[in-house]
Amino acid sequence: xxxxxxxxxxxxxxxxxxxxxxAVQMRIKNANSHHxxxxxxxxxxxxxxxxxxxxxxxxxxxxxxxxxxxGGKKLRKNWSTSWIVLSSRKIEFYKESKQQALSNMKTGxxxxxxxxxxxxxxxxxxxxxxxxxxxxxxxxxxxxLLQSDIxxxxxxxxxxxxxxxxxxxxxxxxxxRNLELFKIQRSSSTELLSHYDSDIKEQKPENRKSLMFRxxxxxxxxxxxNRVKSRLKKFIxxxxxxxxxxxxxxxxxxxxxxxxxxxxxxxxxxxxxxxxQCIEAVEKRGLDVDGIxxxxxxxxxxxxxxxxxxxxxxxxxxxxxxxxxxxxxxxLKMFFRELPEPLFPYSFFERFxxxxxxxxxxxxxxxxxxxxxxxxPPNRDTMKVLFGHLTKIVAKASKxxxxxxxxxxxxxxxxxxxxxxxxxxxxxMVYQNQIAELMLSEYSEIFGLEED
Numbered sequence: 463x464x465x466x467x468x469x470x471x472x473x474x475x476x477x478x479x480x481x482x483x484x485a486v487q488m489r490i491k492n493a494n495s496h497h498x499x500x501x502x503x504x505x506x507x508x509x510x511x512x513x514x515x516x517x518x519x520x521x522x523x524x525x526x527x528x529x530x531x532x533g534g535k536k537l538r539k540n541w542s543t544s545w546i547v548l549s550s551r552k553i554e555f556y557k558e559s560k561q562q563a564l565s566n567m568k569t570g571x572x573x574x575x576x577x578x579x580x581x582x583x584x585x586x587x588x589x590x591x592x593x594x595x596x597x598x599x600x601x602x603x604x605x606x607l608l609q610s611d612i613x614x615x616x617x618x619x620x621x622x623x624x625x626x627x628x629x630x631x632x633x634x635x636x637x638x639r640n641l642e643l644f645k646i647q648r649s650s651s652t653e654l655l656s657h658y659d660s661d662i663k664e665q666k667p668e669n670r671k672s673l674m675f676r677x678x679x680x681x682x683x684x685x686x687x688n689r690v691k692s693r694l695k696k697f698i699x700x701x702x703x704x705x706x707x708x709x710x711x712x713x714x715x716x717x718x719x720x721x722x723x724x725x726x727x728x729x730x731x732x733x734x735x736x737x738x739q740c741i742e743a744v745e746k747r748g749l750d751v752d753g754i755x756x757x758x759x760x761x762x763x764x765x766x767x768x769x770x771x772x773x774x775x776x777x778x779x780x781x782x783x784x785x786x787x788x789x790x791x792x793x794l795k796m797f798f799r800e801l802p803e804p805l806f807p808y809s810f811f812e813r814f815x816x817x818x819x820x821x822x823x824x825x826x827x828x829x830x831x832x833x834x835x836x837x838x839p840p841n842r843d844t845m846k847v848l849f850g851h852l853t854k855i856v857a858k859a860s861k862x863x864x865x866x867x868x869x870x871x872x873x874x875x876x877x878x879x880x881x882x883x884x885x886x887x888x889x890x891m892v893y894q895n896q897i898a899e900l901m902l903s904e905y906s907e908i909f910g911l912e913e914d
Contacts, residue, residue, distance in 0.1 A: 521548040521622045526609040527555060530589070534603035539590070546608070548622055551630065552577050553598070576600055579630045583623055596620050716772045719800045723840045732843040736771055740794040741851045743779040748787035749854060750861045755795070755872050759788035767793045798876050805845055806897075808881040810837065815893045818900065830900060831908045845877075846909045849901050856902060870899035 527544040530537055545556040554573040577600060586597035586607060594616040595609045610616040717725055717736055725734045748754050767789060770777060779790055798805055806814060810833060817829035834842060852869050859865050874894035901908060 519547055519549055520626065521619070522546065523615075523619075525616075525619060526592075528590075528607040528609075529604070530597075530607055531599075531603060531605035539607070541592075541609070546619075547573075548619075548626060550626060551579060553623065576604065576606065577602075578623070578627050581627050583620065583627060585620075598623065717774075718768050718772055718797055719802070721802050722805065722844065723838060726840040732839045733847050734797075734844065736777070736797060737794065737844060737847065739777060739779055740790050740797075741847065743784075743790050744787060744794075745851065745854060748791070749858045751787055752861075752863055754787070754855060754862045754864055755791050756864060756868060757788050759786055759790070759792035761792075763789045764792045764796060768796060795872075795876060798873075804877055804879050805841055805848075806878040807837070807841060811878065811880050814878065814897050815890075818893055818896050826900070827904050827907055830897070830904075834908055845901075848877075849905050850909070852902055853905050866899050866902045867895075869902060870895040874898040 523546060524543055525546050526541050527546070528539045528541045530539050542557075547554045547556065553576040555576075556573045576598065578598075580601040582599045584597055584599075586595050589595060589597060589607055590609065592609050592611075594611065594613060595607055596616070598606045598608065608616070608619065610619070715724075715728060717734070722734070726732055729735055744754065763783070763786070767777075767784065771793075778784075784790060813833055814830065817826060817833060820826040820829060834845065837845070852873070855862060855864050855869060856866050874897065875891055878894045878897055880890060
């Protein structure tokens, strides 16, 4: 070690072991004060050509990382493994090991860097179901979660990063103060603003002017939001009712989502026209199709068909755009699923469940037959047409692979459900399927004595 002195400074030249040949470490001591021996020291690494490189690495290794906010904007949490390098002032995240990362840096790939000056670190158990998670929040509004399953590793990282943050300046002009300003800017709470009022008065004129601009901008945003809310409220209170719009012909009566009896009354029938059209199309070209009613059709095309039906446009299911028979079956199932009250009315649900629970099969069939006969005409007639159609599906089970049980699973929860699911939904589902299966297997017995 060599030492040279003058009246103001002393320079020590050291030969470090970690930085390799040609690098020296300089320590500059301030000796201006006669009353204090406090020193301000700066460390830097000088290369052979005299350029300043990155500060000395304090810690590095693999951790799980998730960025959950960028500039105050919340992000979707997405965990990934990162090689993390901690230096005196910042953290760098690499996607691979240090050697590979350095190689990529030569080709222009730069790591994500986090400035620790003014940052805040805390344990964040509520932010993730994983164990050993802590969060770093920066003055710019970025938030990172770091995690490891090994307790001593994550604790070591937490302490190392916290120590690095604690060593950085904490004066009012430091980034830690800016973090408070960032929080004020993002908040519209008058209580929070009044809390910082005294701090504003104590700041320098130029700092106070900048902060007042931010607060005014935030208050302006709040005023705009209140104005928009007021206008929306007036619009909603003055808007015409659905009945008025329907009377003026601006909104047409819907097929999907309307009560079954409403649709039937409008069409002067006891079975909706759309149900008949779908059944006719399936029986014409879908009885032999593998997985008919079980396989889902393209949802976008089904919604398109739904829109056309609701607009009362002329429907031709033989059109090429409906050539996929699963679109037709999907639309038919959607129609029954969107009924405000299912095909088996809510008031009959418990009675059908009690009937299917009966041990004697003949008693079970007779009870269900009696219940069917008591249903409103639109429900009873639509049920008869639908289950009559499904018996034709079962008759082709060797080709379409749809048995009575398979169709019961598909249609049970769609046609029969409780108004308030307060009990065991799994148990209800079993009964729903069993009722649908019985309606199929005993169709002729249940509906045979009814007049067409």
